[in-house]
Amino acid sequence: MTQRVRKILHADCDCFYAAVEMRDDPSLREIPIAIGRSREHRGVIATCNYPARTYGIHSAMPTARALRLCPHLTLLPGDFDKYREVSRQIQAIFHELTPLVEPLSLDEAFLDVTDVEGFQGSATWMAQWLKRECLARTGITVSVGVAPSKFLAKIASDWDKPDGLTVIPPERVEGFVESLPVTKLHGVGPATGARLEALEIATCADLRRQPLERLLEEFGKFGHRLYELARGIDERPVKVERERKSVSVESTFDRDLPDLETARAALAPLCERLEERLARHGHPPLTGIFVKVRFDDFNLTTLESRGLATDLASYRSLLEQAWARAHRPVRLLGVGVRLLPEGARQQLSLPI
Numbered sequence: 001m002t003q004r005v006r007k008i009l010h011a012d013c014d015c016f017y018a019a020v021e022m023r024d025d026p027s028l029r030e031i032p033i034a035i036g037r038s039r040e041h042r043g044v045i046a047t048c049n050y051p052a053r054t055y056g057i058h059s060a061m062p063t064a065r066a067l068r069l070c071p072h073l074t075l076l077p078g079d080f081d082k083y084r085e086v087s088r089q090i091q092a093i094f095h096e097l098t099p100l101v102e103p104l105s106l107d108e109a110f111l112d113v114t115d116v117e118g119f120q121g122s123a124t125w126m127a128q129w130l131k132r133e134c135l136a137r138t139g140i141t142v143s144v145g146v147a148p149s150k151f152l153a154k155i156a157s158d159w160d161k162p163d164g165l166t167v168i169p170p171e172r173v174e175g176f177v178e179s180l181p182v183t184k185l186h187g188v189g190p191a192t193g194a195r196l197e198a199l200e201i202a203t204c205a206d207l208r209r210q211p212l213e214r215l216l217e218e219f220g221k222f223g224h225r226l227y228e229l230a231r232g233i234d235e236r237p238v239k240v241e242r243e244r245k246s247v248s249v250e251s252t253f254d255r256d257l258p259d260l261e262t263a264r265a266a267l268a269p270l271c272e273r274l275e276e277r278l279a280r281h282g283h284p285p286l287t288g289i290f291v292k293v294r295f296d297d298f299n300l301t302t303l304e305s306r307g308l309a310t311d312l313a314s315y316r317s318l319l320e321q322a323w324a325r326a327h328r329p330v331r332l333l334g335v336g337v338r339l340l341p342e343g344a345r346q347q348l349s350l351p352i
């Protein structure tokens, strides 16, 4: 039995928020600009343009650090209503190609075009059409990766940015994956990356030489995933998303946080990550915030509040109440927001 080869596109707008700003004000094109909340609000950079990147600025970087790297950086607060509108136009173009669209954020999506009959079935031509239409109708350039799986399509879209189109046909998967650094693999973050490096595993070719048992020993269940990815295997389907109800981030700590004081200190970096994730979703309207705490006895408690601001002080106050329920060391901490349902957004225009 032969498995059917899939055709997956990963489309990713080039520095999306900055691109919208430069489209609407060409005087911003040649100077370093970034979209993000101010240093005073402990903000992080959501997006920056390519001139800003030459200073080493990138998304998720604290605004304070970005301004140290480039003091004349033009910092814009961002017009997220506008970005969401451009995103809707771009997602609509994706849907003209196929209903199988999985958005990852405002400016990024996977498309499964395996069964698309137009373009003589050529995924490369579909990708070219997508890029052309997005540019013509919205003025935004999109980089597209084409591959038989999600993780390779995503790597491919990043391969030749900006305005890139990289195709990894099935017969080239083997050779492409071989020389791929393991840090490019889906799910390999800094911690796993460091452990792979300590084991002198730098490329997927190195990874392939490891027996599955060894990887399971070193990385638990994720070892199996590494074994497959190193061979270019990634069967995850493109999932047409139900409506997102919340956005959150969480951390499981290597060592339990012994008391409330250390737990409070762990909140700030979590809030920064949440801020960055909210920016990726275009700061959607919220109905409330929540804190999630797992104690060292594995009991989990979640505390919600309607209408509080997403600032550190509000999360601190929720954490204090949550911690008071058990008075125990903390194993996991999470912070998040509840989103206003899509249907209610059209009627209401809430401040965010």
Ligand SMILES: [Mg+2]
Binding pocket: 012, 013, 014, 015, 016, 107, 108
């Ligand atoms: Mg992007």
